[in-house]
Amino acid sequence: MQRLQTEDLRNMEKLFRLRLINSLSGFKSANLVGTVDNKGNENLAIVSSVVHLGSNPALMGFVMRPAVVPRNTYQNILDTGFYTFNHIHIDFYKKAHQTSARYPIDISEFEQVGLAAEYLDGFPAPFVKESSIRMGLKFREKLDIQSNGTILMIGEIVELFIPKSCLSADGYLDIEKAGSLTVSGLDAYHSTNRIARLSYAKPEMEVTEIQV
């Protein structure tokens, strides 16, 4: 077992620290954020920080650092009020990763990496055609994180497209069956094997496994 403290972390080589600290939260969600600017220029960006905030209303958050690197995604969301989340699957994870390259502002990552932008039912932001779990979000709120200048972007799911075959009778969505991936650290992609679903826990009661 290796022990590291504040000073060890602060004195670490920058990229080493970046890779290590990014590995510590645990496995992360893997999504592509689709946006468009007021002139119709499309943008697509990979994010691993999407987090569930609440179910009613259906709220999702994700973290941006626009002060450090100017981001089209950030400005597009503020300008248009809409964006999409699209799960990343094994058949296009390299293309998804490639969206993190720094393309000029008027260049569409969709075109550069070879993913198709799709507009569904009049929703103003582009979805990723290749993704089978897709959400259209309306921007709700942004929170400034004083400790390091990052921003938590919060939106409400107003459109949802999912495969019927992955939706269980009780509402659980089998994202493993849909082929969604998970990320560790800065750059590692993983598929998953479900061990079990567990019943709602109560004191003095053994949890049981739920059939999907």
Next chain:
Amino acid sequence: MQRLQTEDLRNMEKLFRLRLINSLSGFKSANLVGTVDNKGNENLAIVSSVVHLGSNPALMGFVMRPAVVPRNTYQNILDTGFYTFNHIHIDFYKKAHQTSARYPIDISEFEQVGLAAEYLDGFPAPFVKESSIRMGLKFREKLDIQSNGTILMIGEIVELFIPKSCLSADGYLDIEKAGSLTVSGLDAYHSTNRIARLSYAKPEMEVTEIQV
């Protein structure tokens, strides 16, 4: 493909919606939060919302909803200023899940579920002995999410315990090798299979795989 919109989500049966919306962000991190109150009563709670916020300082966030359900964890963090994150592994995931049962305030979830509280090098909050990736955090900031009354709790990693055998030469921590699990939805636990680590993406350049 099934399409759902705001009204469909709002009119859904409550538990069905809870399971569905909790599945949508993608795969989640699986951690146990260890705290203690000013009288020495220990508390342990499973969370799937831990998210990386920054590397220097090393900041992690997680989401709580103390307005809906009073949480010992929340009050303990505010009272003592310290807490721990402990990765969940396959050999104790059922015990980890059981910590979500609503035990009385003076009951230790450590004792109830059969996990060992360990105090390391004078850090004031208890670690989970069975976990091989453990962080000691100092509370930094909390952000109120206006949209639904949840709170983003932000802390800095000031102590870190990791297995040397899982740390790559470039800083990547192999949390899959450490046996860390990932969560989907409210109640599903998954192990992982790494597909690849990918190189830093640049325009006009094909990404390559990085050997761990």
